[in-house]
Amino acid sequence: MKQSKMLIPTLRDVPADADIKSHQLLLRAGFMRQTASGVYSYLPLAKKVLQKVEQIVREEMDAINGSELLMPTLQPAELWQETGRWYNYGAELMRIKDRHARDFALGPTHEEVITSLVRDEISSYKKLPLVLYQIQTKFRDEARPRFGLLRGREFIMKDAYSFHSSKESLDEAYNDMVKAYSNIFRRCGLNFRAVIADSGAIGGKNSQEFMVLTDVGEDTIAFSNESDFAANVEMAPVHVQYEKSNEELATLEKIETKNQKTIEEISRFLNVAKEKCLKSLLFKVDEKYVLVVVRGDHEVNDIKVKNLLDAKSVELASSEETLNILKAEVGSVGPIGLTEEVDIIADYAVQSVVNGVCGANETDYHYTGVNIGRDFQPSQIADLRFIQEGDPSPDGKGTIQFAEGIEVGHVFKLGTVYSESMKATYLDENGKSQPMIMGCYGIGVSRTVAAIVEQHHDENGIIWPVSVTPFEVHLIPINMKTEAQKELADQIYNKLNRESVSVLYDDRNERPGVKFADSDLFGFPIRITVGKKAEEGIVELKLRKSGETLEVAIDNIVDVIKKQLNSY
Amino acid sequence: MKQSKMLIPTLRDVPADADIKSHQLLLRAGFMRQTASGVYSYLPLAKKVLQKVEQIVREEMDAINGSELLMPTLQPAELWQETGRWYNYGAELMRIKDRHARDFALGPTHEEVITSLVRDEISSYKKLPLVLYQIQTKFRDEARPRFGLLRGREFIMKDAYSFHSSKESLDEAYNDMVKAYSNIFRRCGLNFRAVIADSGAIGGKNSQEFMVLTDVGEDTIAFSNESDFAANVEMAPVHVQYEKSNEELATLEKIETKNQKTIEEISRFLNVAKEKCLKSLLFKVDEKYVLVVVRGDHEVNDIKVKNLLDAKSVELASSEETLNILKAEVGSVGPIGLTEEVDIIADYAVQSVVNGVCGANETDYHYTGVNIGRDFQPSQIADLRFIQEGDPSPDGKGTIQFAEGIEVGHVFKLGTVYSESMKATYLDENGKSQPMIMGCYGIGVSRTVAAIVEQHHDENGIIWPVSVTPFEVHLIPINMKTEAQKELADQIYNKLNRESVSVLYDDRNERPGVKFADSDLFGFPIRITVGKKAEEGIVELKLRKSGETLEVAIDNIVDVIKKQLNSY
Missing domain, CATH: 3.40.50.800 (Anticodon-binding domain)
Incomplete structure (x- = not known):
């Protein structure tokens, strides 16, 4: 192609309203222009990249027996009313009336349409499983469109849906899809991780997000530097074998620590390592009070507390509540000498602290020579802290690092939510009617293009991987x-x-x-x-x-x- | 691909609401399903055909230096207000408000968006010409969606736009486009014709429609069986060398023809060939009356009358008007002995009639032995009739046949209509600001698929050409x-x-x-x-x-x- 024949309007200056690198560079290099807030025209160079990404997606979907179709953008409201999403989806769902005043949604996703389609055409287990996908422009009326292609109102998605007559069949398609997604993002030259998106039961991966690791993003990802492990920091389990020193147990002593409240202050004041301090925080868990103890260099992860206690709500107690229940200010509380009214739970790391320091439940006083088992006894010891950079990866391979993440894909076991509400049933081997078991799987195609730029550029411009270069x-x-x-x-x-x-x-x-x-x-x-x-x-x-x-x-x-x- | 993995729901019976073969077969063969009136889901087999057609389109567009982009579906109302089409387009334009109550159109076409884009990025003649195209889903809220993919509300188009600094450059792009379109439809296995869509000045082809010849359609096409010639029947010029017999001129005689009014009746009553009868019809042309004379076996083409007389309106006179002006009933009027008040114009064929028959301007009387020049003298003799099957093709090659036509493509020289209303200007060699000269070019991609089926099937199903077969x-x-x-x-x-x-x-x-x-x-x-x-x-x-x-x-x-x- 001759450059004089193409529309590639480059810009020397960084556009004022573009905050992140991919947005800036795609504008500056003449790949796109904004037509309205969150709505872009993809110019010829971008169109070529999109086509290459789409082709990679197509090849990998076809390789797992996906078949491509194309459903409409205009979706009858009646379908969305069947699932209730017409009422629940909120302002992000763009709605339009036709000349006869009939309501339609502009598709942000296609669960309703595909479930209706498959419901009407498939009636026997013999025709299952089915994996169907499409690559299509989608609409979502974001309240605050931003970051260029990362959060637009009109964008290109690959969405896939699978239909099954057994959970095993769904698992198989789901696992195939995870592999296909990994291939796609690898082929696009991305450094990404598949992240467990729900806290789920052990081993039960019902949903994973594919996150591209970058400096910008809306989630912090804990990932291993040597394996595929990755999770949202909130979700990452901590698997550490804490070493316990052999030193002799010291006597418990109460000492004055006037105005020394934070771990930082106590550690400096008493000249002990933070690892020897115990951090004790009072939480209100549903209607009861629980003292959570972690090591001084760790942070309490309240989601883990919530999961351990199977609670509905977990909130840090206020200063007043703490003073009221423990008779001491927040900086001076600890697990020793509590009434039975307050449950104590501790993180695994607390077990390794020998001759530690903790608050004495008396304002401006701490104990030294504290030892678990001898001086206090938690009701439960569990994984209660946030994972940290430098921790070993929970899968035993490598060390944890943090990065921001851009979600480029999501795989999800839907189960029978849609098939039940829309009565998408099939007859099983015994002639019995059953709701179809479903999965859904999305890739943000235009977002992937932005993610590639986010990972592949220098101060002079974009550096395309060969696989997707225009x-x-x-x-x-x-x-x-x-x-x-x-x-x-x-x-x-x-x-x-x-x-x-x-x-x-x-x-x-x-x-x-x-x-x-x-x-x-x-x-x-x-x-x-x-x-x-x-x-x-x-x-x-x-x-x-x-x-x-x-x-x-x-x-x-x-x-x-x-x-x-x-x-x- | 294994058939068990694909969704191909075939039907044994012809669906009740499908009138034409392509609609019936695409439903029966499991290529598509209706999601809403005029809105279809393309199932996997259809998606494959679409992709093949799109690839052919792409290759031919690229071959003429077109470059592909992708503009958004959501088009800000402000752009449509600049050209006035926001107000003029009517109910076919689908309109939507976003969460901030801002108006958008769902693109039925993209003249406004592309003109705005090019206006913002191109300022010099040095960057012209440009040919840009996209393949995209379009929206048009048809009052009566019908014929399956032929007239839907959501459909796939290839639309292209060209921008020029001279008419010669536009002509070049236009001619390239005509060739590319011919290649595309030929490669899709279609029997089609490029039809002159406007009556235009001689040689001035400003617009052509590409019509696929079928048994169904919304236009009748006159085409040559031996060449590329084709035109809407209304537009086709008649180029016939009429032979004039050598017989001796007879005497003009007035004879009674009681109750014989139509050419059919007169021809039978007097036992003369229709070709010897003169058909005379009184028209009101603007404010004057004009008697149009054609041969008895021909039909008056009022568009040609209008063009010849450069009139604003041409209407057949009522019976009352005819009686009033010519003093005879409609079946008995003719060109002999008229006052100067009534102008006479005649079709070329009338010159060939020797010893003909015409009305005598006296109810129930006709003349025989009528000869032009001797008995009456038209003010103008011109091409005033409709072309007929069997006529020689106006280009001198072959014979005219009729067929119904499905419009699959349209090429159009826009000139400066959009660039003037939207102020899309460039600086010419002399630094003077000029409006860009534009062309636009469309192909109905999904409609092309239906047209292929319309031309390629038998009683058992579809017969795909290799080039586009799934x-x-x-x-x-x-x-x-x-x-x-x-x-x-x-x-x-x-x-x-x-x-x-x-x-x-x-x-x-x-x-x-x-x-x-x-x-x-x-x-x-x-x-x-x-x-x-x-x-x-x-x-x-x-x-x-x-x-x-x-x-x-x-x-x-x-x-x-x-x-x-x-x-x-």
Whole structure:
């Protein structure tokens, strides 16, 4: 393709309203323009990336026996009323009336339409399982569209739905889908993790989010540096074998610690490591008070407290409540000498503290020489703290790190929620009517494009992975008016096209500086510069990612480019 | 792909509400289902056809330097207000309010969005011309959705727009587009014609419609059986060299023709050929009366009368007006002896009538022996009649036939209508601001699929052209439970997949009759039946189009299939 024929409006300056790198770069490199808040036009370069991502999605869906269909954007309200989502979905559901005043939703997702379709056509277990998917523009009227393609109101999704006659069959499709998603995001060049999205029962993965690890995002992800493990920080279990020192047990002593309240202060004041301090926090759990004890260098994870106690609500007690129940201020409470009114639970790490320090339940006093079992006895010892960077990964492989995450995919075992409300049933082997068991699986296609840019750029522009780059090669004659350069460039252009290497030919009469700056913004893997050595048939190759340059003779150019693309 | 994994719900009976063949067959063969009136879900087989058509469109658009983008469905009302179409488009424009009560249109077409986009990004003649296209779902709230995919409310279009700094450049893009469209429809296996859509000045083709010739449709097309010529019947010029007989001029005689009014009646009553009768009709043209004379076997084309007289309105005079002006009833009027008050114009064919018959402007009387020039003199002689089947084609090649037409494409020189109302200007070589000159070009992609079916079917189902077939081969073991058959079918399936021959494997446990009926409905070019000779490694190939069958040994199967597909 010749650059003069394409619409690629680059910008030198960072657009004022673009906060994150992908948004800035996709605007600056002329990949897209905003048509309305949260609504974008994908210009030719972006369209090429979208198509490549879509093709990868298609190949991986087909590989797991998915079959592609295309459902409508206009969805009759009646279907949404069957599931109740017409009433519950809120302002994000865009609604429209036709000329006969009939209500429709603009599809944000297609559970209703596909369930209705399958309900009408499938009646026997013999026709199950089915995995159906589509790649389509979706609509969601976000209250605050932001971050460019990451949170728009009109966006491209791949959504898939599966229908089964047994849980085992659903599990199989779900596992296939997880593998397919991993392949897709890997092929898109993304550093991502599949994150357990619900706290669920042990082993029961009913839902996973695929998160791309970046500096921006709406969730913090704890992931292993050596394995696939990843979870929202709230959800990550802590699997640590805490070592307990052999030192002799000291006597319990109460000492004055005037105005020393935080672990930080106590640790400095008494000159003991934070790991030797016990952090005690009073929670109101449903209607009862519970003192939660963790090690001084850890933080209480109230979701874990809630799960352990199977509670409806868990709230930190107020200063007044703490003073009232424990007769001491927040900074001076601890697990020793409590009445039976207050339950004590402790994190596993507390077991490893020998001769520790804790509040004495008397304002401005702490105990030293504290030992669990001898001085206090929790009713339960469990995993109650947040995972931390540096902790071992719960799967035993590697060390935990944190990153922000962009959700690019979500797999979900729906079960029979939709099939029951919409009466999508089949006859089983015994002729008995059963609700179909369903799964649903989504990928944000346009969001994936933004996530790729978020992970692949430098200060000069985008750095596309080969798999999704709009063009593999950017061909730039320094001066189109120099006959030798133009001729050699034409020759290379034809040669590469013949060999199915995709190439954008910068045939514009622009200054070299403008051409190079644009080229860096675009971020195709290889730049070919046709300059002074054109008469000798020699050009310069520059690799966008490493900045490495090499001189190549026209005769070898195809081989060298193919080799570089393979190893890029 | 295995058939058991796909959703292909076939129907034995013709659906009650489907009037035309394409609608019936696409429903019966399980290609689509209606989700709401004029709104369809494309099931997996249809999706494959759509993708093939889209790929053909893409290739031909890219070949003329079009570049693909994707504009949004949600279009801000402000843009439509700039061109006034927000107010003029009527009920077909679907309108929606977002959560902030801002108005949007659901795009039925994208002139406003693209003009706004190009206006904001292009300011110099140096960046022109530009040809941009997209393939996208469009919305139009038809009052009466009908004919399945032919007139729906949500449908897939390819729309292209071009921007130019000169009329010559627009002409070039327009001509390229006409060629590309011809390639596209030819590759889709369609018998179509490019039809001049406006009456335009001679040589000035500002708009053409691409019409697929069928038995159903909303326009009648006059086309040549030997060339590309085609036009709406209203628009087709008549180019006939009428032969004039040498017989001697007879005397003009007035004879009584009581109750003989129509050409039919006069011709029978006087025993003269219709070709010898003159048909005279009084028209009110703007404020004057004009008698239009054509040969008895021809029909007056009032559009041609209007164009000839450069009139604002042309209406047939009422019986009262005729009686009043010509002093005779409608069946007895003619061009002889009129006052100057009534202008006479005649069709070319009238010149060829020697010793003809016409009304005598006296009720129940006609003249015989009528000769133009001697007995009456038209003020103008011109092409004033409708073209007829059997007429020579106006381009001199072949004979005119009629067919109904389905419009699948439209090319249009917009000029500066949109660029002027939206102030899309560029600076020319002299630094002067000029409105961009535009063209727009549409293809109904989903409609094209229906048109293909309309032209390619028989009583048993669809007969897909190879270029757009969902699968090239339908592989059917008679009995999946017979080990030899299943094994051979598996072997063929793997073999064809390896060779990139697309194949649907009917792995269902259905009776052969059901499988064959489904297969005929689907209409893939080649059916492979694995039956009794499976143990010998022999299968039957059946060509869907001709019904021809041949036995093939497994060793030759790939070669035979590739050969058959090439010559299908």
